[in-house]
Amino acid sequence: MTRSFALIDGNSFYCSCERVFDPKLKGRPVIVLSNNDGCAVARTAEAKALGIRMGAPMFSIRELCRREGVVVFSSNYTLYGDMSRRMNTVYQSFASDIEVYSIDESFLDFTPVAPERREELGRDLRSTVSAWTGVPTCVGIGPTKTLAKLANRIAKSTPQLRGICDLTSDEAQREWLPLVALEDVWGIGRASQAKLGAFGCETAADVAALDPKLARKTLTVVGERIIHELRGQPCIDLEAVAPTRKGCAVTRSFAGRVETLEMMQEAIAAHATRLGEKLRRHGLATDHVTVFFHTSPFNKGPSRSVSTTVDFPEASNDTLVLVRAAKWGARRIWKPGYAYAKAGLMTVDIVPLENSQRALMGGLDREKSGRLMAALDACNQRHGRGVVFPAAAGIARQRKAWVTKFEMRSPRYTTRLDEVPVVGRA
DNA sequence: TCTGGGGTCCTAGGACCC
C-alpha cells in the first residue's frame, strides 16, 4: 500500500506558547532567547520582518528590539514541554501511529486515510489543535517523510494555502518541487548544498532528478536516501516507539567567566547532579563520564579546549558517584590562566540500570543508593530543582559567576499552581 | 560584557586478530 505521512508543527512554537497566555502579544514582534539569554531561537513573523535572524546574538539586536518594541523572553522549557504534550494528546484522535519528532513537530501516519480525504483531515487537525491549545500550526502531507517535511515548508511560506499542503499526487509534486530551494530539503545542510551546487542543482526538483549512485558517491547513503524519498519511495519509516537513547549530556555556557578550579568544580558538580536526574528518570546508568571545558571561540586571548573521560568500576546513576568522578576529572585537566566560557559532561553507551553488569570489587550498595536518590528526586521535584543536593557538590558559594541567566522568563503557567493565570481579579 | 543545548547517523582510519 502507498504510504502517507503528515507532519504537523507549531508556528514560531516558543513564541506562540508565550502568546497563548498573554493575548496582548498578538500582532506584536516577539522573540524567545536560548539558554543564558544568548541568542534568538524563536521569532514571530513580525520579528522576522524586522530582520531578526535565527540565532542572532542578543547583544547585536538589543538596540533594535528596544527601538521597535520587540517583546523578548528567556526560554521557558517547562511551559513549552507541557504545551507540546497537550498538542500530542490532540494528535492521538487523528492517527493511531504518531512519531514525536521534536518538541514542536510530530509525524502522523495518514496511510489509512483515503487520498482525497487527507487535506480535509489536515484542516480538521489544525483547527482542533488551535481550539484546544491555542497554538497555530502548519501541516504537510506526502508519501514519504521527506515529502511531508517539504510540504510543511511550502505550507509555512505560502499564505494562500492557509497552513496546509498536500503532496500526495504526482501532479502536486511536479508543481511544487521546482519552487523549493535546495537548503529547504530535509537533510541538506550547508556542506551538501555546496556539493550539489557544483552539479548544477538549485531546487528540490533538481535533487530528485539526480542519479542516486552519483549522489551516494558525494553525499554517502544519506544523500541517496534523500533522492528516493523525494521521488516518493519511502526509505525512512515512522518511529511510533521512541528508540532508547544512546547518549546523554549536560552542557552549559557560563553567565560570566570561570577562572578558578573551585568555581569550575562547582559548575561541573551541578551538571553532574542534572546528569544523574536525567539518567534516573529513564532508568538508565553509565560506567563513565566525559568532562570538558573550553574558552569562548568568539573571544580573543588565550584559548583552550580540553576533555577527559573517567571510568567507573560499574554502571551507576548515583549523583554522588557522578559528582565525585566529574570533580576529579575537572581537577585532572584544570589549568589556570584562562577565562573559561563553557563546561559540560557527556556519556555515551548508557544502559538500563537493571541487568547491567556488576563490579567484582568497588561496587555500590545499589539498594541504599536507589533509596537515597529516590528521596532526593522526590524532594527536588516537589520543591523545585536544586533545593537539595549532595554536600560534595559544594554548590552555593560562588554560583553567581557561572549560573545560567534567564532574566526575562515568563511564569510556568501550566505546571506550577502558584503561577497559573488568574482571571477576573485585580 | 554579551554568541544555546542536546541529539543522531555515517565514514575513514588505526589497532588488532587469525
Add this chain to the structure above:
DNA sequence: TCTGGGGTCCTAGGACCC
C-alpha cells in the same frame, strides 16, 4: 629488500537535525 588477505572493533570527526 622482499614480506597477504581478510575480518572486527573502536574512535574521531563531519554533517545534519530541532
